[in-house]
Amino acid sequence: MNQTSLPEMREWLRRINYTPTDLNSLNMIHITGTKGKGSTCAFISSLLQTLFPDQKIGLFTSPHLKAVNERIQINSQPISEEVFARYFWEVWDLLEKSAEKEGLDKAKKPVYFRFLTLMAFHAFLDMKVDTAVVEVGVGGEYDSTNVVENPTCTGITSLGIDHVTVLGNTLESIAWHKGGIYKKGVPALTVEQPAGALEVLRQRALEREVHLSVD
Numbered sequence: 001m002n003q004t005s006l007p008e009m010r011e012w013l014r015r016i017n018y019t020p021t022d023l024n025s026l027n028m029i030h031i032t033g034t035k036g037k038g039s040t041c042a043f044i045s046s047l048l049q050t051l052f053p054d055q056k057i058g059l060f061t062s063p064h065l066k067a068v069n070e071r072i073q074i075n076s077q078p079i080s081e082e083v084f085a086r087y088f089w090e091v092w093d094l095l096e097k098s099a100e101k102e103g104l105d106k107a108k109k110p111v112y113f114r115f116l117t118l119m120a121f122h123a124f125l126d127m128k129v130d131t132a133v134v135e136v137g138v139g140g141e142y143d144s145t146n147v148v149e150n151p152t153c154t155g156i157t158s159l160g161i162d163h164v165t166v167l168g169n170t171l172e173s174i175a176w177h178k179g180g181i182y183k184k185g186v187p188a189l190t191v192e193q194p195a196g197a198l199e200v201l202r203q204r205a206l207e208r209e210v211h212l213s214v215d
Contacts, residue, residue, distance in 0.1 A: 033157025141180025
């Protein structure tokens with residue numbers, strides 16, 4: 001299922017009239033890790049608002065604490081329930097119309113997180129955010145957010161054992177998945193990691209022709 005996730009995500013994007021290249025205009029800051037990735041995204045969003053008060057900063061994180069609209073924020077404020085509902089139905093209706101036009105099964109829709117990711121991308125593009133700070137859902141290499149082709153930069157927070165059924169049960173395996181968000185020529189940052197995990201990240205950076213900064 002992992003290896004089919006990004007081809008499927010590209011297809012869902014096409015069905016709502018976008019391509020992965022369209023996401024480049026979001027100037028995405030893409031963050032993964034095990035511990036602190038959500039709070040890191042929130043911190044980056046807040047910092048950008050302070051430095052660039054005239055800009056519109058999008059934030060996509062998961063999970064939510066109380067309500068699902070918390071996952072999609074503009075300038076650290078969740079979009080309203082009304083706006084969330086509007087974007088939900090816009091994506092839903094585009095998928096329905098494309099299925100009808102192409103003779104596809106209208107009942108088939110993206111799974112929960114992929115649908116919310118589509119919604120977030122659609123909302124950010126529609127609202128013309130200047131920068132989108134996006135938290136990976138699970139892992140990185142095959143995560144639905146990794147459909148972006150050219151983020152502004154990528155970051156990896158502290159690594160630990162998580163989602164072992166998907167990512168493997170060693171830090172090295174988990175690091176391989178997390179390093180999957182690296183893109184050629186895009187600056188990459190990581191905090192200090194255990195030696196084995198850091199070595200994997202360095203190797204992934206080398207493979208992707210990425211300059212990796214460790215702080």
